[in-house]
Amino acid sequence: MKKALILLGCPESPSQTPMAVYVTYKLKNMGYDVTIASTPSAMKLLEVSDPEQFYITQKTDIESCLENLDQGAYDLLVGFVHRDAAVSYFVTFYYILNTSSIAIVFERDAEELERFINDIENNTNATIISARAYHNPTPLRVKFDKTIKTMEESHVLP
Amino acid sequence: MKKALILLGCPESPSQTPMAVYVTYKLKNMGYDVTIASTPSAMKLLEVSDPEQFYITQKTDIESCLENLDQGAYDLLVGFVHRDAAVSYFVTFYYILNTSSIAIVFERDAEELERFINDIENNTNATIISARAYHNPTPLRVKFDKTIKTMEESHVLP
Numbered sequence: 001m002k003k004a005l006i007l008l009g010c011p012e013s014p015s016q017t018p019m020a021v022y023v024t025y026k027l028k029n030m031g032y033d034v035t036i037a038s039t040p041s042a043m044k045l046l047e048v049s050d051p052e053q054f055y056i057t058q059k060t061d062i063e064s065c066l067e068n069l070d071q072g073a074y075d076l077l078v079g080f081v082h083r084d085a086a087v088s089y090f091v092t093f094y095y096i097l098n099t100s101s102i103a104i105v106f107e108r109d110a111e112e113l114e115r116f117i118n119d120i121e122n123n124t125n126a127t128i129i130s131a132r133a134y135h136n137p138t139p140l141r142v143k144f145d146k147t148i149k150t151m152e153e154s155h156v157l158p
Numbered sequence: 159m160k161k162a163l164i165l166l167g168c169p170e171s172p173s174q175t176p177m178a179v180y181v182t183y184k185l186k187n188m189g190y191d192v193t194i195a196s197t198p199s200a201m202k203l204l205e206v207s208d209p210e211q212f213y214i215t216q217k218t219d220i221e222s223c224l225e226n227l228d229q230g231a232y233d234l235l236v237g238f239v240h241r242d243a244a245v246s247y248f249v250t251f252y253y254i255l256n257t258s259s260i261a262i263v264f265e266r267d268a269e270e271l272e273r274f275i276n277d278i279e280n281n282t283n284a285t286i287i288s289a290r291a292y293h294n295p296t297p298l299r300v301k302f303d304k305t306i307k308t309m310e311e312s313h314v315l316p
Contacts, residue, residue, distance in 0.1 A: 010293075011172050011293040012172060012292075012293055013172060014169050014170060014171060014172045014174065014175060014203060015203065015206075016172065017172060017175065017176050017207065018175050018203045018204075018206040018207035019206060021206070021207050021208070021209070022206045022207070022209055025209045025210070041293055041294055044294060044295055044296055045172060045173065045176045045293065045295055046176075048173075048176040048177060048179070048180045048295045048296075048299055049175065049176035049179050049180070049207060050179070051179070051180055051183045051213075052183070052212070052213075054210070054212045054213075055209075055210075055212075134170075135168075135169040135170055135199055135203065136199055136202060137202055137203055137206045138202055138206075141206055
């Protein structure tokens with residue numbers, strides 16, 4: 001089975017937990033076995049958000065995930081990026097996994113958003129989905145849907 | 159069937175959407191038919207957060223809900239309060255429904271939190287659950303579980 005890893009950053013943004021559920025749901029429907037790697041605080045939000053584990057069945061701590069990570073462990077990497085720490089995590093995971101990768105970059109502040117996008121562009125060949133999003137998840141959801149559809153149709157996805 | 163109404167405020171806090179799912183889940187397990195009334199932006203977060211509508215089956219716009227509200231329409235009111243507007247909505251719904259009510263008050267800032275608690279205390283007899291919560295939902299979740307258990311055991315709940 002194809003395996004996808006979703007990276008969650010700091011949980012400050014109200015869009016992140018809902019979008020993490022949504023991305024998991026979409027990827028599962030596409031046949032991926034999905035694992036979410038996150039900080040402990042982001043994981044608490046996921047647990048409260050899905051008490052029956054209907055959507056999110058596999059969760060792991062981002063640090064221990066990184067320690068045991070090998071190339072080929074996952075076929076697809078999707079990272080939520082809205083902090084410098086999340087950029088670093090994404091780039092690190094990107095180079096270890098060396099596979100198809102999508103960065104979902106979101107920030108309320110336009111300059112910060114631009115900076116995160118540049119950081120990802122200058123350091124990786126990942127597909128970038130970006131929006132000035134904070135509490136409205138729709139721009140990210142719509143762009144994610146379009147991007148994943150295009151990648152699927154052009155056989156870029158594993 | 160017993161009917162509960164959950165009121166959601168502005169969606170700025172990353173805890174609100176996950177906790178709304180959790181409270182819905184708990185109340186359904188207690189036999190309530192649960193409806194969530196929210197602003198359009200809070201509703202978008204709910205939709206992304208539960209794409210299969212596994213947890214949240216009944217959603218309504220808070221304004222149109224208010225227009226058509228009568229005493230006795232719901233047996234239990236649960237309101238998320240972390241803004242002045244949410245205080246006003248809660249108090250308004252409280253007086254129209256005139257039934258068992260719980261205010262979940264949360265704010266990062268201690269003074270603001272105190273002010274919201276005082277507003278609810280001075281204007282209603284609702285049970286108050288409060289925490290200085292922002293991206294950690296655990297204090298709210300634990301207090302909600304304890305409060306609802308106590309209310310159930312002492313037959314305060316409808």
